[in-house]
Amino acid sequence: MGLVAGKKLFSIMALCAMIGLLLLPIAVSLPSLAMGADAPDAVKKDGDAKVEKGRDVYYKTEGIVVGAPAPKTVDGPRDYPRYNFESRVLLWFANQQHLYYGSFVLAVPIFCMVIEFMGVVTKDRVMGKRYDQLAYDFIKISLTAYSLTAILGGILIFTFLTLYPAFFGYLSSIFRPVMHIYALMFVAESGTLYIYYYGWDKMKEGFLKWIHLSMSVILNVIGTLLMFLANSWIGFMMSPAGVDEQGRYLGNIWHVIHTALWNPLNVHRILGNMAFGGGVVAAYAAYKFLASKTDEDRAHYDWMGYIAMALGVAFLIPLPFAGYWLMREVYAYRQQMGITLMGGLLAWLFIIQATMIGILFLSTNYYLWQALGRMRGAEKYQRYIKYLVFVLCCGYLVFITPHTIVMTPAELKAMGGQQHPVLGNYGVMSAKNGGINVIITTTILSFVWYMRGNKVSTVSWSKFGNIFMGTFFGCAYFNIIGLAVLGYYIPANVRVGLSVPQVATTLSCLFFMFALNSFMMKGAKQMGPIEWGKISARSQYALIMLATAFTWMMGLMGYIRSSVRLFWHVNEIMRDNSPWAYTHTVGFAANMISFNVLFFWISILFVFWLGSLGIKKAPVEAKAGVLGGAPQPAGGH
Amino acid sequence: MKALMSVAALIGVIGILLLTGMILDIVPSNTVRLVEGYMPMQVLFELTLFVAGFTGLSYMLGTMGMAFPRFWQGIAFWCFILLYLKFRVYPPIPFSVRAMYGTVSLIAVFMWVSANEEDWKKFKQPIMNILDAQSGANKLLRYAYLVLLPVLIGGFSYNAMVPKSEEPIELRTVHPAPPASTKVHGKTYTLQTSQNPYRVNLEGKFDQEYSNANIVEQGMGRLMKPNANPWDKDAKGYLKYVREGGEIFFQNCHFCHGDNLNGRGLHAFAFNPIPANFTDPGTIAQLQETFIFWRVAKGGIGLPNEGFPWASVMPPWEQHLTVDEIWKVILFEYWHTGYYPRTWD
Incomplete structure (x- = not known):
């Protein structure tokens, strides 16, 4: 009894410690303590005569100048010290690797939180233990990756300091308080992560488990805030605010953080991290599945891959919409930035991006169709897959059609001009919105089929339900395509707004159809168990493809986002005068991204291997239900 | 079901015969026309019909005991898509x-034939038969492939590497990124916020909706709206300025951009690339009026570094036209094409 009370006390203290760690940086960031907020008062004390006012480049408010102007750099060893190599490429490499690992270690604790929660609330105790073990395995992998993230962060800062001292000096002078808070948040994240991990065994039952679960919430709040702060730096570089035209800080740190693109970047990155994390874990499971020697292992890793994929795709579905919002804000902030991205210099990279997005959805659908093969009774859906393939590929073809076509002069002449009467219509936003929404809606349909693969609804209204679902999907396709066509006949500002009903249609399919399907499948007759492990090897390659495409696309989008500043360190404030202020060719960028992807995968395999050295064996009772008992995973089962 | 599949099969057969006829020049290529303005949806619709047709055909052959092997179905469908793209559009x-498109189609075929184990087995059976080479014919084929495949790949490699005399691909940016502001005739215009001063209603006030309501109808006819004829001598406000813009266009621009604004003027084919086609939804319909103002004023040589690589020989019209004339000609271009300029509100 005393031992239990002691554990409870320990757990509550640990939770309090976490909350304290979370609140500490916030307390430090209060205006009275922040250095940036002190400065205006200090200036005032020196006498009003010395006060110089400046106008915020974005908020257009007046503020007291408290910072130095952005340095006007010159090409030379003072501002751009270098090795006999392109400094920008070194920075690119360090930055990208840090981002990959950072995304992974921020995403995995969110997965752990979700999976641990599922383990706690599920009524099947064997299943609950399996979920718990899975979450524990995830966090263990993440722990090794966490150390590597910190090391890569250090490498990144040293790279900045040694190769771009003038730029980094300026950035840190603006973000001085934010950087300190960031460092404190990092301490808080580390402390919380270790308490969460090492407290796992001590807090595995009853009330203590709920305390442990609460810890994961705090861990993720800290992680998310940490990312938001880092996003404020890149947001400032793209769309500066809180400084005047010369780049002088005006004393309002919130303006500097809350730039035009900060919020869209935050949302986009959260979703992106989650989708990426899901992809990486799914690829890990796929690799382990393919290397498995026993049916038991195959069943376990098949299940693990499915869970990771489902979580990743849950965040992949809204990701294009968040990206669309980001682009809309980019256009609203600076038209030329938007045009450089989507119609100008970087337009071809966007076509590559569209291709990668399409691959993500194709891989997901393919995996789900393969997964139907491990269910008895799913044959009735398999015969219709060819139609889904057709719809999916039509959407994909429209989605990847370039606006700026690569062609020889002979082809140009044969075409009779730059614009093609068919391709020209597919190459614009209206068609592309239709294309991606068709792709996502089809993916939702595949999920619905998967969720009901081995079941037959027994509710009295099942016939009506099926007709309603079919009609709903039919209307959704009609609405999406109809709005895409209508987009050509209306003003641009209305056309941009059409994306809202298109997205609403797609999300309606997601929420209503999933909900309706769940109701229909309540108490459904099972045609047979899900035979975990009895899935084709092709499905696992699809998962690996999914993860690789995620990784490649992250690298690509990071490059695009960074390149859009063209020859500015800080857009329109601090010019990049290094010899590398030009935009790389598409081919060079693609090779560099591929190298980063390859390096990441090799290094993460090493991390996985390290993690596997000490993987805690699953308890006997947890493994008992692996085969035959057909554990019912997330997603409606 | 059978009746439905028979109709589908009939469509499939007719489609194949028509396409074959067009490829071999037996059937005139305009027998079933792709209608301008509706082409994008027509192409998708035709492909849908073909898929339905092939499904029906496959079903009918199956019921007649002449099932077409899955392997050849996949190959034939992919070839069909390649031929359709090459000869139909x-x-x-x-x-x-x-x-x-060909790569995506190939992926689609793979996804279709490997969607379940049964289909996948059927698809790869002929390949496995040749690899196993249990019969004499298969043995012969295996040897043939052993020779032919390297020769084929070698041929492709040779073809890719051999020096060619054709002009190289010239990449360019269709919409060069504009600057934040531009100075024309001594006045600075902010591209994000400036407006066309002639987009006004009858009271002379800026009115986007009024002008949008008076443009010609989109589509093939490009009909004028009732009571919205700029060449009416009583036309006032927006319509009057459209007429003035039209006069400027036909005095200066139509030689290259064409009297239908489709980029096919008298001199158009002296340039490479030919001038912009304003009737295409990918040109002025995507842009703010201020962007067009900047492009017209500065021409090809005035494009900034951000717009690189570009290819435009348009003269800097600020040297020949006043600011008012530039705004009016832009007004006319939007009116004539039936497009609305991009706005941000």
């Missing part, structure tokens, strides 16, 4: 886009 699709 006019003007010809550049190779780079056909290559993209």
